[in-house]
Amino acid sequence: MGKKYLYLETYGCQMNVYDSDKVRSVLDAELTNDPGKADIVIINTCAIREKADQKAFSSLGRFKHLKVRKPNMILGVGGCVAQLYGERLLENFPHLDLVFGTRTIPLLPELISRVEREKRRRVEISFDVEEVFEFEPYHEEGRVTAFVSVQQGCNKRCSYCIVPHVRGEETNRAVGDILNETNKLVKKGVREVTLIGQTVNSWKRGEYKFGDLLKIVGEIEELLRIRFTTSYPRDFTKKLIESIRDVPQVCHHLHLPVQSGSNRVLERMGRTYTREWYIDIIKRIRDAVPDMAVTTDIIVGFPGETESDFEDTMRLLEEVGFDGTFSFKFSPRPETPAAEYYDSVSDKTAGRRLTELQEFQREITVKKNQSRVGEIEEVLIEGESKNDPNWVTGRTSHNRIVNLPGGADLRGKLARVEITEGFQNSLRGRLIENQKEVSHVS
């Protein structure tokens, strides 16, 4: 029999995007955009907020009719919702064949063939699968950027967060495996990797800490850029800051979730730092790398959050001057302590705070983007712009998207670009002709 067709739907964070690539790689099937043509349909789910759960359920519901029409098609669900509900999903979705967890992707080929052979539905959500990291990285032809997972799970216990429950304890990947995978990707044309983990800067293995890993990855030839996400504020050390400063490929952008600007709320969230501590770590980072762009995550409407707590968060946005903020309304999650907190904030109030915060951040971001006009930036060109084949798109070291007139030959190159316009979500620029000469002059 020839290759099977795989239809894959992915929700959630960068870890899920990475995991979906892993699914593609281990199944070695032909990807299709048409579920009607697929032999295998996999939904990779997210459980971080209640809305994400709902999306997973409605997606599962959508495939019911297809499964009735094509009983031999395998319908599987993976990711955080699968890990959270396990067996119960089979009960609620009678047309579902397979539930696999966040750490059982390497078992997929075997699981699928057992479902086919034994005509029995299966659940496999254990955390004890060994060698979870051993797989051939999936790479789409022409892609310049890639994720490389360096860590699974999370050992923090933020009181609102379901991640430790659905992704298990922190497990750090060996240096050799990380290098292998990165080298393979670079050979396929990747020029920028993002090292990913839930608290990526807490990575350690033997005598190596995360700062050492940055140095080691920085030695890979032809790798032009290194990013990493997501960092945990308390795991920033002096040595790590020095590595970020000293490894030239490390981009000057940091995603450092603060969650709230109120010490009272931070304490109830179990974040283990104060507002002052956070401000100080940002200062130390900026002392070492003055142009460091910083983005963050904020939760509004956490149980017990008063108007004055919220004001503290708004003032923090201004004080730090974040380049961007991902903000969310608190959503109570199963298996988390904060779901039991009695002093919830009404949805109306949380919604109003979210809008205010987003509006405020938008003003800050637009100002920051406009302040780049006239600057010369290095942009890694990722490919043609979606809207116009005569334009290309890429990112600055600070992770700002830049669109500029240019041809596909620029893909994978670091181009020197003069910024001509700044918008809310992107910049516009023009290529500086005669790149070499210009870099001599400056």
Ligand code: SAH
């Ligand atoms: N360390 C992780 C955090 C994962 S969750 C990472 O790699 O990004 C991403 C963000 O979702 C968190 O930083 C937090 O701001 C938000 N979040 C987590 N649990 C939430 C909840 N119960 N309600 C609302 N937002 C939540």
Ligand code: F3S
């Ligand atoms: Fe979640 Fe806190 Fe870990 S937000 S992923 S428990 S650092």
